[in-house]
Amino acid sequence: MNLAFLVPAFLAGLLVIGVPVVVHLRQREQKDPVRFPSLMFLRMVPHRTVERRRITQPWLLLLRALAVAALVAAFSRPFWREEDQAPTAAAKTRALIVVIDRSLSMGYRGVFGRAADSASAALAGLRPGDLAAVVAFDESAEVVAPLDGDLAGARSRLATIVPTGRAGRMAPALRAAADLAARARGRAVDIVLISDLQRNGLQGLEAVERVAGATLRIVSVAERNPANARVHDIEVDRRADGRRTTLTVGARIALKSDAPRVIKASLIVNNRPVASTTARIAPNTTANLRFEPVVIAEGDALASVALEPDALAADDTLRFSLASASGVPVVLQLPGGMSGDESLYLERALAISRAPTLEVMVRRGVPATDRDLDRAAVVVLADVAPTGGAMAKLNQFVSKGGGLVVMVGSRLGGSSARAPGWPAVVGRVIDRTTDRGGRLGQIDPDHPAFEPFKDALATDFGAARFFRYRDLAPDSGASVLARFDDGTPAIVERALGAGRVVMLGTATNTLWSDFPLQPVFLPMIQRIVGHVGQLQDPKRWYPAGEVVSLPAVGEALTLRAPGNVGRPTPIDSKASTQSLLDPGIYEIGTLTATAPIARFAVNPRPSESDLAAADPKEVLAQLKAPTDSTSAPNVAPLSAAEQERTQSWWALLLVVALALLAAESWYTGRFGRVTVAGGTR
Amino acid sequence: MSRTAPSGLLDPTVLARIGDLSLIARTVVEGFMHGLHRAPRLGHSTEFSEHRPYQPGDDLRRIDWRVYGRTDRYYIKEYEADTNASVVLALDVSKSMDFGSGGVTKLQYAKMLAAALAWFSARQGDRIGLILYADAVRTYVPPSTRHLSLILHTLERAEAGGIGGGVDASDSIAELLGRTGVTVFLSDWYATPDFVQQALGKVRVRGHDVVAFHLADPAEKTLPYHDAASFEDLETGERLSVVPDTLRERYRAAVAAHAEELELELRRTGVDYAAVETSNPLDLALYEYLRRREMMERVR
Numbered sequence: 001m002n003l004a005f006l007v008p009a010f011l012a013g014l015l016v017i018g019v020p021v022v023v024h025l026r027q028r029e030q031k032d033p034v035r036f037p038s039l040m041f042l043r044m045v046p047h048r049t050v051e052r053r054r055i056t057q058p059w060l061l062l063l064r065a066l067a068v069a070a071l072v073a074a075f076s077r078p079f080w081r082e083e084d085q086a087p088t089a090a091a092k093t094r095a096l097i098v099v100i101d102r103s104l105s106m107g108y109r110g111v112f113g114r115a116a117d118s119a120s121a122a123l124a125g126l127r128p129g130d131l132a133a134v135v136a137f138d139e140s141a142e143v144v145a146p147l148d149g150d151l152a153g154a155r156s157r158l159a160t161i162v163p164t165g166r167a168g169r170m171a172p173a174l175r176a177a178a179d180l181a182a183r184a185r186g187r188a189v190d191i192v193l194i195s196d197l198q199r200n201g202l203q204g205l206e207a208v209e210r211v212a213g214a215t216l217r218i219v220s221v222a223e224r225n226p227a228n229a230r231v232h233d234i235e236v237d238r239r240a241d242g243r244r245t246t247l248t249v250g251a252r253i254a255l256k257s258d259a260p261r262v263i264k265a266s267l268i269v270n271n272r273p274v275a276s277t278t279a280r281i282a283p284n285t286t287a288n289l290r291f292e293p294v295v296i297a298e299g300d301a302l303a304s305v306a307l308e309p310d311a312l313a314a315d316d317t318l319r320f321s322l323a324s325a326s327g328v329p330v331v332l333q334l335p336g337g338m339s340g341d342e343s344l345y346l347e348r349a350l351a352i353s354r355a356p357t358l359e360v361m362v363r364r365g366v367p368a369t370d371r372d373l374d375r376a377a378v379v380v381l382a383d384v385a386p387t388g389g390a391m392a393k394l395n396q397f398v399s400k401g402g403g404l405v406v407m408v409g410s411r412l413g414g415s416s417a418r419a420p421g422w423p424a425v426v427g428r429v430i431d432r433t434t435d436r437g438g439r440l441g442q443i444d445p446d447h448p449a450f451e452p453f454k455d456a457l458a459t460d461f462g463a464a465r466f467f468r469y470r471d472l473a474p475d476s477g478a479s480v481l482a483r484f485d486d487g488t489p490a491i492v493e494r495a496l497g498a499g500r501v502v503m504l505g506t507a508t509n510t511l512w513s514d515f516p517l518q519p520v521f522l523p524m525i526q527r528i529v530g531h532v533g534q535l536q537d538p539k540r541w542y543p544a545g546e547v548v549s550l551p552a553v554g555e556a557l558t559l560r561a562p563g564n565v566g567r568p569t570p571i572d573s574k575a576s577t578q579s580l581l582d583p584g585i586y587e588i589g590t591l592t593a594t595a596p597i598a599r600f601a602v603n604p605r606p607s608e609s610d611l612a613a614a615d616p617k618e619v620l621a622q623l624k625a626p627t628d629s630t631s632a633p634n635v636a637p638l639s640a641a642e643q644e645r646t647q648s649w650w651a652l653l654l655v656v657a658l659a660l661l662a663a664e665s666w667y668t669g670r671f672g673r674v675t676v677a678g679g680t681r
Numbered sequence: 682m683s684r685t686a687p688s689g690l691l692d693p694t695v696l697a698r699i700g701d702l703s704l705i706a707r708t709v710v711e712g713f714m715h716g717l718h719r720a721p722r723l724g725h726s727t728e729f730s731e732h733r734p735y736q737p738g739d740d741l742r743r744i745d746w747r748v749y750g751r752t753d754r755y756y757i758k759e760y761e762a763d764t765n766a767s768v769v770l771a772l773d774v775s776k777s778m779d780f781g782s783g784g785v786t787k788l789q790y791a792k793m794l795a796a797a798l799a800w801f802s803a804r805q806g807d808r809i810g811l812i813l814y815a816d817a818v819r820t821y822v823p824p825s826t827r828h829l830s831l832i833l834h835t836l837e838r839a840e841a842g843g844i845g846g847g848v849d850a851s852d853s854i855a856e857l858l859g860r861t862g863v864t865v866f867l868s869d870w871y872a873t874p875d876f877v878q879q880a881l882g883k884v885r886v887r888g889h890d891v892v893a894f895h896l897a898d899p900a901e902k903t904l905p906y907h908d909a910a911s912f913e914d915l916e917t918g919e920r921l922s923v924v925p926d927t928l929r930e931r932y933r934a935a936v937a938a939h940a941e942e943l944e945l946e947l948r949r950t951g952v953d954y955a956a957v958e959t960s961n962p963l964d965l966a967l968y969e970y971l972r973r974r975e976m977m978e979r980v981r
Contacts, residue, residue: 033913037777037787037901038871039921041939042912045931 006077013072020064067660074653079644095131095184101195103138103168109311114221137173138166165583171204189214196222200607205622212626222613227257231318255281319601320540327357335384336365345516349525378533383409399497403532409507423478423494427471437465441485460520466513469506500532541601560587732756767824767862768802775815776916779841782900790959791867814850815843844916851880861888878946891952
C-alpha cells in the first residue's frame with residue numbers, strides 16, 4: 001500500500017501554510033504609526049532589529065498550520081492505494097459486463113445515482129471494438145443490453161434502469177454475467193458488479209462460481225450510515241356497529257438510525273387520510289403507534305399506514321386490506337332448561353372473540369336448523385346432544401369441514417352418552433368437591449389450541465379447580481389433548497371427514513368448576529372454536545414475492561397488477577396461483593364482473609429494508625472458486641475513486657481540521673494578544 | 682485633626698464627559714469635602730476685622746457684649762482669615778500632554794485637577810493664579826481671590842501645543858511669581874530629573890512652596906503594545922521603529938527609574954513630588970495635594 005491522492009492538485013493549497021507563518025513573523029509594522037507622548041524612554045532602551053524576525057506565539061502558528069494542512073489534505077482526498085492484483089489486459093480488446101443492482105434498497109437517496117454514475121464510468125472506459133453488456137437485477141436478473149459492440153445502445157439501455165420494489169439477490173445476477181462471459185470469445189472479460197451489497201442479498205452466493213479468467217470488480221455504492229424508518233406491521237381491530245364499523249389500527253414502526261427521530265404516521269382508508277399520529281422513536285428500536293379509532297363504512301376496504309417519506313421512501317407505506325367486519329357464524333346450542341347464568345360465561349366468551357370475530361347464533365332448547373348449518377362454521381353443544389336426524393345432519397356438517405365443540409355436564413349421560421362421530425363416550429360424574437377439586441394435570445403444549453399458552457401452561461391452567469367432571473372414554477380415533485390430575489381425559493379431539501370435533505369433559509359453568517372465572521378461559525374457548533372451525537384471521541397483506549391461490553369461480557380471471565392502469569390482463573385459465581412480485585395492490589376479477597372479486601395488498605419484503613451492507617471482500621470470499629484452476633479468476637482492484645470512497649479519510653481529516661480550528665479559537669481567546677489603541681487624538 | 686483618604690469614586694473618564702470645568706471642580710471638591718467630614722476652612726485661624734451694627738437675623742452669639750455694655754448698642758464682631766495664601770497653578774500644555782490611552786488625556790486630567798485645586802483654594806480664601814506653559818509661558822492669570830471664574834474659563838480654552846515641558850519656561854515662571862505662596866506644577870516631566878530639579882529650584886529659591894504633580898498615562902508606564910510599529914513623538918514628530926514585546930520590560934524599568942530619580946531630586950530641593958496616574962480618581966490627587974499643604978503648614 002502507498003499513499004495516493006485522488007485530487008493531488010489541491011496539494012498546492014499547502015502553500016497557504018505560508019500565510020500564518022508570515023502573520024506570525026514580526027517583520028511587519030503597523031501601517032499607521034503609534035502616536036506616543038515622547039520617545040525619550042524608548043530611545044534609552046537598546047534594541048536590535050534582528051529580534052523583529054522572531055516567530056511570535058509558535059503554538060498558535062502550529063495550530064493554524066496544521067489546520068490548513070488538514071483542510072488541504074482533506075480536499076486532496078487521500079487514500080491508501082492497493083497494489084494491482086490483476087494483469088493488465090491492455091493489449092486485448094475487452095468485454096465488459098456491467099451488473100447493476102435495481103432492488104428496492106437501491107432507491108435510498110443518492111445510492112442509485114452513484115450506481116448509475118459508476119456504470120456509466122465503466123462503459124466510458126471502453127474503446128471501439130470492445131463489447132459491453134448490462135445486467136440489471138433484483139430478485140432475478142435481466143439482461144438489459146446483450147453482449148455486443150453497440151456501446152451506445154448499452155449506455156442508453158442503462159439509462160432506462162430504475163429501482164424496483166423487489167428484494168435484491170446477487171446470485172442470479174452473477175450467474176447471468178457468467179453466461180454472458182462465456183460468449184466473450186477470447187476477449188479480456190471484466191465484470192463490474194455495482195450494488196449496495198445488502199447482506200440479505202448475499203444468500204446463495206456460496207453456490208455461485210467465479211468466472212474463470214474474468215476480472216470481477218465489485219463497486220459498493222452503499223450509504224455509509226443509512227437511516228431508515230419503515231412500517232413493520234399493523235394490527236387491526238374492526239368492529240361492526242350497524243351499517244358502519246369502528247376501525248382501530250396500530251402500527252409497529254422500526255427505526256434504523258443512530259439518532260432518535262420524531263415520526264409522523266398517517267392512516268389512509270380508501271385513498272382518504274382518516275387519522276394521523278406522531279411518536280418519538282429511540283435509535284435502532286421499534287415503537288407501536290396507535291391511531292384514534294375511526295368510523296368507516298361496512299364492507300371490504302383498502303387501507304395503508306404511511307410515514308413521512310425518508311431517504312428510502314419505498315418502504316414508508318404499508319398497504320393492507322380490511323375485510324368486512326361481519327363475524328364468522330357460530331351456532332351455540334343450549335338445552336331448554338339451562339338458565340342464563342349457567343350459559344353466561346360461554347356465551348360471552350364466544351361473543352367477544354376478535355380473532356376472528358364470531359357471529360354467535362344461540363339456539364336454546366331447539367336444534368340447529370338446516371339454514372343454521374349451511375351458514376355456520378362451528379356448532380357448540382353446551383351440555384346438550386341432538387337426537388336422531390339432527391345428529392346425522394350435524395355429523396354431515398362436520399364431515400364437510402365444519403367444527404363441533406361438545407361440552408358435557410350434568411345433562412349428558414345415559415342414552416346420550418354415546419353419539420356417532422364424537423371423540424369419546426361420556427361416563428359417570430366424578431365428584432372432586434371432597435378434595436377441593438381437581439386440576440388439569442397434563443396438557444398437550446404443541447396442540448394449536450394451546451400453542452399461545454405454551455410458555456406458561458402450569459401457571460395459566462394450574463389455578464383452575466374442577467369440582468365435577470365426566471369420565472370420558474376416548475374413541476380409538478381420538479386423541480387426548482388434556483387430562484385432569486387423576487388421569488381422566490379432560491379434552492378429547494377427533495377428526496370427522498374434513499371437520500373436527502372437540503369434547504370438553506366438564507361444564508362451562510361455575511357449579512362444576514371455577515374454570516370460567518380464570519383469565520385463561522376466554523382465549524382457550526376461542527382458540528378451540530377457531531381450531532375446530534379451521535378459522536383463520538384473514539391475511540391483510542403479503543410480502544412481495546409471495547404466491548397466492550386464485551379464487552375458484554368457474555370462469556376466466558383477470559389481473560390488474562400494480563402500475564397497470566389499462567385494462568386488466570387475462571390470467572391463464574390453467575393457473576391456480578398468482579405471484580405477487582411488486583409492492584402495490586393486485587386486483588383479481590372476471591371478464592364479466594366489473595368489481596374485483598379479490599384484492600391483495602403487497603408490501604416490500606421487510607428484509608429489503610435492512611440496509612446493512614457487506615464489504616466487497618466479503619462478497620468475493622463467498623463466491624466459489626472456479627473449477628478450472630488453470631485459469632484462476634482475477635479480482636480487479638478497485639479504481640482510485642472507489643478506493644478513496646471506501647476509505648474516506650477526507651472525512652476524518654475534515655473533523656481534525658475543525659477540531660484544530662476550534663482549538664485555535666480557544667487558544668486565541670485565552671492567550672491571544674490584546675491590541676491597545678495608539679492614544680487619543 | 683485626622684483625615685481619611687477619600688472614597689475615590691470620582692472617575693476622571695466620567696468627569697471628562699461633563700465638559701463644564703466649573704461643575705467638575707465643584708463636584709470634585711464638594712464630594713471630597715463631604716468625604717472628609719470636617720469644616721471647610723481647614724488649618725486657618727480667624728482674626729478680628731471690624732464691628733458693624735446688629736441686624737435682625739445675625740447670630741446672637743456674635744454680639745459683642747462688652748461694646749453693648751459701653752455703648753448700649755448692639756454690635757457684631759467680624760473676622761477675617763489671616764492666612765490668605767497665594768496659590769499659583771502652573772499647567773504644562775505641551776503636546777506630550779495630549780495623550781491618553783483611556784477615556785481621558787493627561788491634559789484633560791490636568792485641567793480637571795487644576796480646576797478642582799482652584800475651587801478648593803478659593804473656598805479656603807486663597808488668592809489663586811494660573812500659568813499655562815510649554816516651551817514658554819502661554820497664559821498668565823495673576824493670583825487673586827476674584828479670579829476663580831477667569832481661571833476656570835482659561836483652563837477650559839487651553840489646548841496642547843509646543844514642546845518643552847516647563848524646563849525652558851522656568852525662568853519666565855519664576856519671574857512671574859512675585860509674592861511668596863504655593864506653586865503647583867502639573868506636568869508629565871519629560872525631561873531628565875536634574876533639569877526638572879534645576880527648573881523648579883528657580884521657583885523654590887524665591888520662597889515658594891512647590892508641589893510637583895507628575896502626570897502619567899497607564900500606557901506610558903506599561904507600554905501595552907504588541908505589534909511592531911513606528912512610534913511617533915507627539916511633540917517633535919520623530920519616528921522610531923519599535924517591537925514593543927522585545928523591550929517592554931526594559932522600558933518599564935527605565936520609566937520607573939526616572940520617576941524614582943525625579944522624586945529623589947525634587948525632595949532634595951524641597952519640592953513636594955506627587956505621581957498621579959490618569960486612571961486614578963481625581964479626589965486621590967486632591968487628597969495628595971491637601972496632605973502636602975498640611976505638611977507645609979506644619980513646617981511653617
